[in-house]
Amino acid sequence: MNDLQKRIAEIGVVPVIKLNHPERDAAPLAEALIAGGVPVAEVTFRAAGAATAIRAMREGFPDMLVGAGTVLTEAQVDEAIAAGAQFIVTPGMDAELVAYCQARGIDVFPGCTTPTDYHTAYKLGLEVLKFFPAEQSGGLAKIKAMSAPFPMFKVMPTGGISLKNLADYIKNPVIAACGGSYMVTAELIDNGKWDEITTLCRQSVEIVKAARRA
Ligand code: 3PG
Numbered sequence: 650m651n652d653l654q655k656r657i658a659e660i661g662v663v664p665v666i667k668l669n670h671p672e673r674d675a676a677p678l679a680e681a682l683i684a685g686g687v688p689v690a691e692v693t694f695r696a697a698g699a700a701t702a703i704r705a706m707r708e709g710f711p712d713m714l715v716g717a718g719t720v721l722t723e724a725q726v727d728e729a730i731a732a733g734a735q736f737i738v739t740p741g742m743d744a745e746l747v748a749y750c751q752a753r754g755i756d757v758f759p760g761c762t763t764p765t766d767y768h769t770a771y772k773l774g775l776e777v778l779k780f781f782p783a784e785q786s787g788g789l790a791k792i793k794a795m796s797a798p799f800p801m802f803k804v805m806p807t808g809g810i811s812l813k814n815l816a817d818y819i820k821n822p823v824i825a826a827c828g829g830s831y832m833v834t835a836e837l838i839d840n841g842k843w844d845e846i847t848t849l850c851r852q853s854v855e856i857v858k859a860a861r862r863a
Pocket of ligand 1: 665718719781807808809810828829830831
């Protein structure tokens with residue numbers, strides 16, 4: 650893993666964020682995440698204004714790691730990089746899009762769940778994959794089965810992760826970090842429940858630490 654990947658792995662969880670009001674919410678949300686010990690965010694292009702949120706977080710909180718999620722096109726890669734994104738996450742394995750990110754010199758974590766996805770990722774020289782949607786694709790059992798022929802990858806499972814199953818995932822050495830929206834739900838963000846977000850982040854970090862100590 651490179652330095653950025655190691656930093657993400659060290660934190661252990663990656664909040665997957667959809668911001669409907671980036672001008673209003675990006676800064677307090679970043680503060681809440683940092684206060685909870687989770688200075689990383691995957692800001693999804695599912696909401697218009699994702700680039701605005703990425704820019705606000707990068708400019709206001711330079712030590713935070715900010716990536717772009719749900720990236721589907723080269724134009725979105727360009728937009729994310731221009732906004733200051735440090736990594737790109739794609740929901741599926743699109744070899745051309747991955748190669749475009751590599752050519753632009755930005756880390757990319759494509760969503761992979763099948764032997765075909767992993768094989769494509771191997772050919773592209775990737776080391777860290779998003780395993781998405783994790784629970785719905787077979788969860789930890791599938792991740793373990795995939796790492797038999799492909800032991801070279803670390804994965805970031807995302808989809809269906811919560812405080813309940815976080816420890817089980819993190820305990821497995823194949824897992825670099827877990828992604829999730831449970832600590833940054835629309836309900837929490839839209840109602841400005843920043844303290845609750847901080848608490849959920851703190852609880853997540855504690856779970857990660859305890860799971861890795863065990
Ligand atoms: C994603 O895009 O990574 C997922 O929607 C996050 O999944 P979750 O909402 O189940 O955490």
